[in-house]
Amino acid sequence: MTDPRLTDTDRLAQAVKTGDRRALARAITLVESARRDHRGEADALLEALAGSGKQAMRIGLSGTPGVGKSTFIEALGCQLTDAGHKVAVLAVDPSSTRTGGSILGDKTRMERLSRQPNAFIRPSPSQTHLGGVARRTRDAVALCEAAGFDIVLIETVGVGQSETIVAEMSDLFVLLLAPAGGDELQGVKRGIMEIADLILVNKADGDLKSTAIRTAADYAGALRLMRKREGDPEVFPKAMTVSALDETGLSEAWAEMQNLAEYRKKTGFWALRRAEQARGWFADEVRQGLLRRLAEDPNAEAAMARLAEDVASGRRAPGSAAADVLQQLDADTD
Amino acid sequence: MTDPRLTDTDRLAQAVKTGDRRALARAITLVESARRDHRGEADALLEALAGSGKQAMRIGLSGTPGVGKSTFIEALGCQLTDAGHKVAVLAVDPSSTRTGGSILGDKTRMERLSRQPNAFIRPSPSQTHLGGVARRTRDAVALCEAAGFDIVLIETVGVGQSETIVAEMSDLFVLLLAPAGGDELQGVKRGIMEIADLILVNKADGDLKSTAIRTAADYAGALRLMRKREGDPEVFPKAMTVSALDETGLSEAWAEMQNLAEYRKKTGFWALRRAEQARGWFADEVRQGLLRRLAEDPNAEAAMARLAEDVASGRRAPGSAAADVLQQLDADTD
Numbered sequence: 001m002t003d004p005r006l007t008d009t010d011r012l013a014q015a016v017k018t019g020d021r022r023a024l025a026r027a028i029t030l031v032e033s034a035r036r037d038h039r040g041e042a043d044a045l046l047e048a049l050a051g052s053g054k055q056a057m058r059i060g061l062s063g064t065p066g067v068g069k070s071t072f073i074e075a076l077g078c079q080l081t082d083a084g085h086k087v088a089v090l091a092v093d094p095s096s097t098r099t100g101g102s103i104l105g106d107k108t109r110m111e112r113l114s115r116q117p118n119a120f121i122r123p124s125p126s127q128t129h130l131g132g133v134a135r136r137t138r139d140a141v142a143l144c145e146a147a148g149f150d151i152v153l154i155e156t157v158g159v160g161q162s163e164t165i166v167a168e169m170s171d172l173f174v175l176l177l178a179p180a181g182g183d184e185l186q187g188v189k190r191g192i193m194e195i196a197d198l199i200l201v202n203k204a205d206g207d208l209k210s211t212a213i214r215t216a217a218d219y220a221g222a223l224r225l226m227r228k229r230e231g232d233p234e235v236f237p238k239a240m241t242v243s244a245l246d247e248t249g250l251s252e253a254w255a256e257m258q259n260l261a262e263y264r265k266k267t268g269f270w271a272l273r274r275a276e277q278a279r280g281w282f283a284d285e286v287r288q289g290l291l292r293r294l295a296e297d298p299n300a301e302a303a304m305a306r307l308a309e310d311v312a313s314g315r316r317a318p319g320s321a322a323a324d325v326l327q328q329l330d331a332d333t334d
Numbered sequence: 335m336t337d338p339r340l341t342d343t344d345r346l347a348q349a350v351k352t353g354d355r356r357a358l359a360r361a362i363t364l365v366e367s368a369r370r371d372h373r374g375e376a377d378a379l380l381e382a383l384a385g386s387g388k389q390a391m392r393i394g395l396s397g398t399p400g401v402g403k404s405t406f407i408e409a410l411g412c413q414l415t416d417a418g419h420k421v422a423v424l425a426v427d428p429s430s431t432r433t434g435g436s437i438l439g440d441k442t443r444m445e446r447l448s449r450q451p452n453a454f455i456r457p458s459p460s461q462t463h464l465g466g467v468a469r470r471t472r473d474a475v476a477l478c479e480a481a482g483f484d485i486v487l488i489e490t491v492g493v494g495q496s497e498t499i500v501a502e503m504s505d506l507f508v509l510l511l512a513p514a515g516g517d518e519l520q521g522v523k524r525g526i527m528e529i530a531d532l533i534l535v536n537k538a539d540g541d542l543k544s545t546a547i548r549t550a551a552d553y554a555g556a557l558r559l560m561r562k563r564e565g566d567p568e569v570f571p572k573a574m575t576v577s578a579l580d581e582t583g584l585s586e587a588w589a590e591m592q593n594l595a596e597y598r599k600k601t602g603f604w605a606l607r608r609a610e611q612a613r614g615w616f617a618d619e620v621r622q623g624l625l626r627r628l629a630e631d632p633n634a635e636a637a638m639a640r641l642a643e644d645v646a647s648g649r650r651a652p653g654s655a656a657a658d659v660l661q662q663l664d665a666d667t668d
Contacts, residue, residue: 047654325620
């Protein structure tokens with residue numbers, strides 16, 4: 001029975017809460033939409049779902065193309081759903097924002113996992129810029145949590161800012177690497193090493209097994225030289241080997257993620273970090289909202305276009321020209 | 335005789351235009367001020383000086399600490415002032431914004447250059463964030479140009495975003511490097527190689543001379559492998575050796591900078607790039623202005639603080655909470 005007083009948004013919120021995957025997919029499509037009226041609906045939906053208290057473990061996962069990320073997620077995901085977890089997989093794909101093409105190439109991936117009733121896989125939204133993708137992915141994570149998924153994997157590739165963006169919406173950050181010969185550390189950026197909680201060297205199988213073990217030891221050594229994160233246990237960040245192909249090391253890796261999560265929950269770091277992330281998103285939404293109203297005021301936009309040319313030709317100084325635009329915006333708001 | 339109808343700002347603008355170094359220093363202090371009433375005065379001053387048509391060659395210069403940057407700037411600067419140029423040296427120092435300390439350590443540097451009547455040296459403004467330093471340095475460059483300096487050197491160190499920031503306010507970007515043994519390219523970030531117009535390997539003197547020559551050849555090779563910048567002559571970007579100590583290679587380096595500048599002026603690239611930079615600054619000023627009015631509305635600020643806690647605790651969704659803040663801002667503007 002549907003209550004006729006309910007709005008479409010209320011109904012969608014209710015359906016998401018029951019864990020209905022089709023409703024979840026529709027809800028994510030709504031938050032991904034660039035249409036202005038959709039934005040209002042999306043905000044109402046997210047507000048209706050706020051305060052449910054449901055929390056997933058948000059795991060950020062990065063690795064360069066070819067490292068076996070899809071195989072790893074599929075293998076780990078299937079183990080987790082088999083163990084009774086509900087697993088959602090989201091993606092932040094910088095290539096889809098720039099070229100329209102996708103490094104992650106979601107369509108043909110993870111067939112086995114996508115057939116699990118307790119799994120939900122969603123490709124990266126295509127947006128004109130990575131900031132837009134970040135906001136929409138944040139919202140999608142919140143929707144997955146409201147739908148009762150207790151593990152949300154957010155995958156990305158090691159390109160540009162996408163790893164930082166994913167780390168900022170995750171509770172844990174896992175870096176998947178390939179076995180490497182020699183002692184060079186595959187040119188992994190120091191900044192990425194610093195945000196990783198767990199480094200997994202994949203392909204520890206067949207001929208590459210001994211190389212993988214040596215690589216993991218190299219990374220473990222490099223991690224020890226780096227400053228420990230405040231509040232984490234001595235043994236983290238950690239480097240281990242896995243084989244997504246042979247499905248070995250996966251439960252050990254998952255056990256470490258759980259250990260770290262438990263530890264952080266006990267010390268309060270988990271909740272503190274979540275609260276900080278949420279405050280950051282809120283500030284970001286306010287900033288974006290301010291910029292949006294400028295874009296939506298035709299007079300201010302016209303003034304901006306005209307003044308931009310005056311500034312470009314050197315006739316006007318940027319600061320006082322900007323003050324003129326803001327005055328125009330005020331005149332229109334009054 | 336001072337005209338009594340002139341404002342202080344008009345008088346300061348006139349004094350800057352005559353090239354008075356003390357007036358210039360006062361004007362830069364004004365644009366660097368974080369005080370709100372100073373901001374209005376600063377905008378009025380910059381507006382009064384806009385449209386003078388005076389243009390300096392803006393040279394961005396980066397190099398890691400210890401590469402001999404100060405010695406190089408002093409040697410080149412003295413050669414240029416001897417040749418009749420008016421040379422201003424500004425700095426963007428990321429260390430001063432974070433630690434209060436300064437990598438560039440301006441006070442004791444460049445004594446010889448600072449005694450030249452045609453030179454003007456200004457340390458990096460200390461601000462709470464690099465974005466603030468960028469804006470103030472941009473304004474300081476405009477003031478130096480209005481004061482008739484025909485060469486403005488903007489120096490920075492190879493830390494974080496500061497090189498990109500400096501490149502974005504420069505006509506040319508010069509990278510000063512130390513001689514390095516072996517074929518490794520000193521871990522110079524690819525992004526920095528891509529924005530450099532000229533790489534100068536310093537310390538091509540004494541025992542290091544042959545190493546410097548080999549290093550310059552290595553960089554020249556690396557530069558050839560990179561994509562050419564559209565519109566630049568075949569031979570750029572270029573790598574050469576200099577010795578700031580022996581003062582050799584300096585006039586050759588300066589000749590190359592002039593060649594590239596002439597070429598870009600002839601093709602129109604110079605003016606195009608300047609116009610684009612100015613448009614970017616203007617858009618940035620508008621953005622900053624929008625954020626400032628939020629910070630200056632006590633009711634909106636209070637709403638923001640309250641809602642931030644609701645979002646942090648998960649009771650509210652970031653998007654709809656942000657919409658509430660913007661509504662509060664509107665109510666106050668009406």
